[in-house]
Every structure is written in structure tokens, then in C-alpha cells.
Amino acid sequence: MSQFISKQHLLSWLGQLMENRHLVAPARVDGLILFKEVGRVEDIVFDYENTTLSPKEWFFPKTETLFYVERKDGKVELLPPEIEKETVIFGIRPCDARGITILDLPYLADPADTFYRQHREKTAMVGLSCLTACPECFCESMGSGPQDTAGLDIMLTEVKDGYLVEILTEKGKSLLSEGLLSTADLPKPKAPKTAAVPSEGVVQKMRQAFDSAYWSRVADRCIHCNVCAYVCPTCYCFDVRDYTDKGRTERVRSWESCQSPGFTKIAGGHDPRANKGARMRQRFGHKLLYFPEQFGPLHCVGCGRCVRSCPVNIDIREIIEDVQKMGAPK
Amino acid sequence: MKSDSPFVPYLATLQDSIDLTPDVRLFRIEIDDPEVRANFDYSPGQFIFVSAFGTGESPFGLTSVAYRKGPLEVAVRKVGTVTGSLHELEPGAAVGVRGPFGNHFPLDEFKGKNVHIIGGGIGFAPLRPVILTILDHRADYGELLIINGARTPQDLVFASEFDTWAGSPKTKLELTVDAGDKSWTGRVALIPSVVKELNLSPDNAVAVICGPPIMIHFTLIELKKLGFGDNQIVTTLEGKMKCGLGKCARCNVGEKYICKDGPVFTLEQISKLLEQF
Numbered sequence: 288m289s290q291f292i293s294k295q296h297l298l299s300w301l302g303q304l305m306e307n308r309h310l311v312a313p314a315r316v317d318g319l320i321l322f323k324e325v326g327r328v329e330d331i332v333f334d335y336e337n338t339t340l341s342p343k344e345w346f347f348p349k350t351e352t353l354f355y356v357e358r359k360d361g362k363v364e365l366l367p368p369e370i371e372k373e374t375v376i377f378g379i380r381p382c383d384a385r386g387i388t389i390l391d392l393p394y395l396a397d398p399a400d401t402f403y404r405q406h407r408e409k410t411a412m413v414g415l416s417c418l419t420a421c422p423e424c425f426c427e428s429m430g431s432g433p434q435d436t437a438g439l440d441i442m443l444t445e446v447k448d449g450y451l452v453e454i455l456t457e458k459g460k461s462l463l464s465e466g467l468l469s470t471a472d473l474p475k476p477k478a479p480k481t482a483a484v485p486s487e488g489v490v491q492k493m494r495q496a497f498d499s500a501y502w503s504r505v506a507d508r509c510i511h512c513n514v515c516a517y518v519c520p521t522c523y524c525f526d527v528r529d530y531t532d533k534g535r536t537e538r539v540r541s542w543e544s545c546q547s548p549g550f551t552k553i554a555g556g557h558d559p560r561a562n563k564g565a566r567m568r569q570r571f572g573h574k575l576l577y578f579p580e581q582f583g584p585l586h587c588v589g590c591g592r593c594v595r596s597c598p599v600n601i602d603i604r605e606i607i608e609d610v611q612k613m614g615a616p617k
Numbered sequence: 618m619k620s621d622s623p624f625v626p627y628l629a630t631l632q633d634s635i636d637l638t639p640d641v642r643l644f645r646i647e648i649d650d651p652e653v654r655a656n657f658d659y660s661p662g663q664f665i666f667v668s669a670f671g672t673g674e675s676p677f678g679l680t681s682v683a684y685r686k687g688p689l690e691v692a693v694r695k696v697g698t699v700t701g702s703l704h705e706l707e708p709g710a711a712v713g714v715r716g717p718f719g720n721h722f723p724l725d726e727f728k729g730k731n732v733h734i735i736g737g738g739i740g741f742a743p744l745r746p747v748i749l750t751i752l753d754h755r756a757d758y759g760e761l762l763i764i765n766g767a768r769t770p771q772d773l774v775f776a777s778e779f780d781t782w783a784g785s786p787k788t789k790l791e792l793t794v795d796a797g798d799k800s801w802t803g804r805v806a807l808i809p810s811v812v813k814e815l816n817l818s819p820d821n822a823v824a825v826i827c828g829p830p831i832m833i834h835f836t837l838i839e840l841k842k843l844g845f846g847d848n849q850i851v852t853t854l855e856g857k858m859k860c861g862l863g864k865c866a867r868c869n870v871g872e873k874y875i876c877k878d879g880p881v882f883t884l885e886q887i888s889k890l891l892e893q894f
Binding site: 353354356362363365367393396398400401402494497523524525526528529531536538540543545550552553555557560569572573576577580581 | 620621622623624625626628668670671672673674675694696697698699700711713829830855856857859860862863864865866867868869870871872891892893
């Protein structure tokens with residue numbers, strides 16, 4: 288027997304959640320489907336493959352104030368940003384929830400990134416398993432899958448007239464009152480098949496491919512638009528800057544990309560990765576070699592967003608295949 | 618504000634600043650909170666981030682030694698936006714300090730050995746705490762050779778300490794410049810050729826190098842010709858950094874982070890890194 292929630296009960300539950308929390312869910316924004324704070328259940332989109340941007344920004348915002356600098360009577364004081372309300376993100380796909388568990392590895396490592404940790408503690412994730420596979424998705428090859436529950440507090444799987452419910456954590460249990468649930472003798476729908484990418488053993492192959500001219504050849508068409516990093520659920524590089532407006536200074540961090548020219552350029556002009564080939568190698572080196580060496584898993588969940596978004600068709604699936612085919616350097 | 622965030626600096630005060638060269642200034646900084654100040658321990662080779670509030674923060678190698686209990690010292694060359702703002706600060710100004718970060722020079726392993734300190738330009742600054750530690754614990758170490766090189770005589774950092782160093786037991790100071798001036802009677806040569814000319818002995822010795830990449834590159838070639846092994850050469854790397862904690866992913870060299878796994882590496886460790894910085 289499985290736990291079941293009817294569509295009607297689901298909508299009333301989501302309505303209740305909005306009353307004292309931020310509810311973030313897929314919504315239509317200028318023709319895109321994005322995670323957005325919603326004020327009405329009618330704004331929630333249910334029929335989507337996946338959102339254009341991952342839900343990463345609710346844990347690691349595009350820009351985030353680290354502190355404010357107040358100057359009073361010649362004294363400087365550093366003030367923390369406001370503490371936010373509890374948030375529930377509804378409709379996370381399994382790949383994206385796994386992406387958050389990947390972000391946990393660097394950000395929660397001691398000493399923890401306190402901002403990320405706070406968002407993480409105050410945010411619950413309600414997942415929606417995939418009944419169809421996106422054309423570019425290869426999540427199963429990256430250790431996830433259409434019904435992967437990693438990182439989620441509650442997983443929902445759509446069935447006729449409602450959803451099968453898996454409550455996965457205490458946080459999930461505290462969100463969803465039993466009264467809305469019933470039991471149903473329904474089998475879990477079969478997971479769709481996702482494209483297979485030969486990720487097995489890629490770490491070692493990446494090491495061997497390090498000095499190959501391949502990276503420059505791939506990089507030649509890169510226009511360093513950085514969209515790959517911005518749509519990626521696991522990219523986590525950042526920049527930190529001070530901004531002063533009307534006498535008040537804030538220190539802000541923001542998303543950054545290793546494909547940006549100048550990403551590694553230091554004051555004085557030295558830049559160890561001054562050419563595009565070196566930067567391209569950094570992107571895939573980080574995903575498929577350095578991160579696995581540092582933390583274990585590959586730094587990719589196979590969501591396929593970068594494949595879909597890249598204006599010059601740089602495709603991580605092809606990169607993995609090419610690297611696998613490369614022999615050891617002579 | 619008491620914050621548990623590693624991104625929020627300790628408030629600190631610029632005690633004073635001293636011009637070391639026309640564009641390098643030594644900043645002496647004291648952390649405001651007496652308890653934090655008393656417990657702020659660090660070792661030669663470690664670095665801190667210094668904030669110029671309103672402009673940003675940048676990492677700087679500490680040039681002071683913790684056991685002397687004085688203010689934190691960093692030598693800052695005016696070369697970018699943050700360093701430009703720091704150079705404009707007057708004594709008494711509020712700054713921020715985060716750290717200390719990174720590993721340190723393996724001074725315990727240097728004990729009983731001859732130490733060759735080779736620094737070029739502002740790269741000499743993070744080597745000063747190694748010199749001070751050796752001179753303050755003179756019996757623990759063998760001969761000390763200091764090679765300090767710069768573009769011109771007025772660009773040599775820590776000139777006011779040269780007489781003290783040169784007059785210390787078992788210590789030799791060699792100064793060199795790329796281009797002399799009317800009053801310069803010393804050596805005019807690039808550091809790698811000085812290393813070659815002095816014929817440094819690798820026997821029971823370590824070489825500690827820091828400087829611009831091009832200087833490091835050619836100095837390494839000379840040291841290897843002289844027979845120095847990769848584990849006898851220690852250097853400190855720099856990289857673009859935004860956190861100091863291995864989180865912003867800016868300063869990685871292959872799978873290592875300069876901020877966390879370095880900045881101090883032996884040549885043996887560097888030769889195993891995938892990327893060449």
C-alpha cells in the first residue's frame with residue numbers, strides 16, 4: 288500500500304503552506320518556466336519537463352548580501368542581512384534535488400558556508416518524479432534517476448487523479464498533515480528511460496586527457512556567455528564585491544563562471560588561465576575530475592540544461608564520449 | 618556584530634602604514650576585539666584577507682610573526698582597486714580582517730639546515746617571517762642566505778632591515794636589481810643569474826622562493842642545475858581568491874586549492890599538480 292494525495296487535497300495543502308511560508312514552485316515567466324515565489328495555487332505549473340533554471344538560486348542566490356557596513360560617529364559596524372522566512376520549494380525534479388546534495392559537499396564542509404546552511408535549514412524540498420525524460424537528460428548515467436529521492440523531504444509521483452506520496456524526512460513529516468493523505472493500492476509508474484552516457488571511469492580518462500589539444504578545439508567556438516554555469520544545478524563558483532549606494536556599503540556575492548575571461552586574473556595582470564582552452568578544460572576538469580577527487584561524486588547530475596542552453600552546442604555528453612575514446616597521451 | 622560566518626571579517630584598525638617602496642606600503646593592523654586579537658595565532662606563509670570597506674577585500678601574505686605579539690603586518694603593492702583603496706587609508710581607519718588562511722612554511726623541517734631565501738619584488742614580502750623566525754631562533758638553523766631582488770634599488774622591500782639581517786650571525790644578504798641608478802653600487806643582475814653565480818649548495822639545504830612567475834620559472838631551472846631536489850625547493854603560490862576556504866572555486870590548480878592546500882608547496886608537490894601556475 289502507498290500513501291496517496293488527491294489533486295484537490297494537494298492544492299489545498301499548497302494553499303495552506305503559502306500562509307506562513309514562502310512557497311516556491313514552477314510558474315510561467317515570460318514564456319519560461321521558472322521557480323518563483325507564488326501567491327496563488329493557480330500560478331503553479333504542473334505540466335512541465337523541467338524548469339529553465341534549477342532551484343539552486345533558492346540556496347545559493349544569484350546575488351546575496353553577506354553583510355552591510357554601517358558608519359556611525361566614526362565607528363564602523365557590520366550588520367547581518369535579514370533572516371528570511373521558512374520556504375517550501377514544490378515541484379523539484381530528482382536531478383535538481385540531487386544537485387543540492389552536491390552543493391552541500393563544498394558549502395557545508397567545515398567551516399560551513401553559513402549563508403548556504405541557513406537557506407538549506409529553512410527550506411524544504413518537495414519533489415515531483417519524472418514520468419517522461421527530457422530529450423537532453425542523462426540523469427541515470429550520473430548517479431541520479433527519474434525517481435531518485437536524494438535531498439528531498441517529500442517525493443510525489445503523479446498517478447490518476449492525484450499523487451503517490453513518499454515522506455522522506457522529519458521536515459517532510461512536519462509539513463504534510465496525515466489528514467490529507469489516504470492509502471491506495473497503486474503501483475509506482477514505471478520510470479522513463481533516460482539517455483545513457485559512458486560516465487564509468489571518466490575520472491581517470493580526464494586525467495589522461497589533460498594535456499590534449501582537444502580542449503582548445505572545443506573552446507574555439509565558446510563565446511563565454513556563461514549560460515552553462517548559470518543554468519547548472521551544481522556550479523557553485525562565486526565572486527564577492529562591495530557596493531556603496533547612498534552612503535551604505537554592502538558586501539555581495541554573486542554567481543561567477545570559470546568561462547569568464549579574467550576569472551583567474553590577479554591584480555598586476557598575471558592570469559594562469561588566459562586562454563579559452565585552459566578555461567574549457569577547467570569547466571570539465573572540475574565536473575569530471577577535480578570534484579570527484581575532492582568529494583566523491585561527479586559534479587554533474589545529468590539534467591541536460593547546459594546541453595539545451597549552449598548557443599554553440601558544447602555538449603557534456605559528447606565531451607564524456609570523446610574523452611572516453613581518447614588514448615593515453617604518448 | 619558577533620558572526621559565526623567565515624565571510625564576515627573581524628573589525629580592525631589600521632595602526633600605521635610605512636612606505637617600503639614608491640608603490641609598496643607596510644600596513645600594521647590591530648584587530649579591535651581584544652579576545653580575538655589575543656587568540657589570533659598564525660605561522661609564516663599564512664595569509665589574511667584585508668577589507669577596504671566600500672571597495673572589497675583581497676588576500677595578503679602576513680609579513681609579521683605571531684610570537685612577537687605585535688600588530689598584523691602585510692606589505693601591499695598598489696596594483697589594483699582594493700590595494701588602491703588601502704593605500705589611501707589614514708592611520709586609525711577601520712578595516713576588516715579574515716583569517717588566517719592556508720598552510721605555512723615547514724620551518725620545523727628547516728631546522729638544522731642551511732636556508733636560502735630567494736625573493737623577487739613584492740614576492741619577497743611573505744618570506745620575511747621565515748627570515749625573522751630563523752634570526753630569532755638562530756641556533757636552530759644552519760647558514761642563512763637571503764637574496765632579495767627588485768626592478769630598481771628603490772623597489773627593494775624591507776631596506777630598513779638589511780643592516781640588521783646582514784649583521785646577524787651565520788647570515789648573508791645579497792641584493793640585486795634589474796637596473797641600477799646613480800647611487801647604486803651593488804649587483805645589477807636577474808635573480809636566476811645571481812643564484813648561478815653564487816653557486817648555491819644543495820647540501821643539507823632548502824631553497825625558499827617567491828616572486829613573479831617568470832622569476833620563479835628561471836630560478837627553478839638554475840636550482841635544479843645546481844642539484845637541488847624537488848623536495849628541497851619550497852615556494853608560495855598566489856591566485857585569484859574570494860573566500861580563502863575552498864568554496865568560491867577560484868584558486869584551484871587541478872584538484873588542489875591554493876587557499877586551503879597551499880599557498881606553500883614544495884616543487885615536488887607542484888610537479889604533481891595538473892595545471893601549471
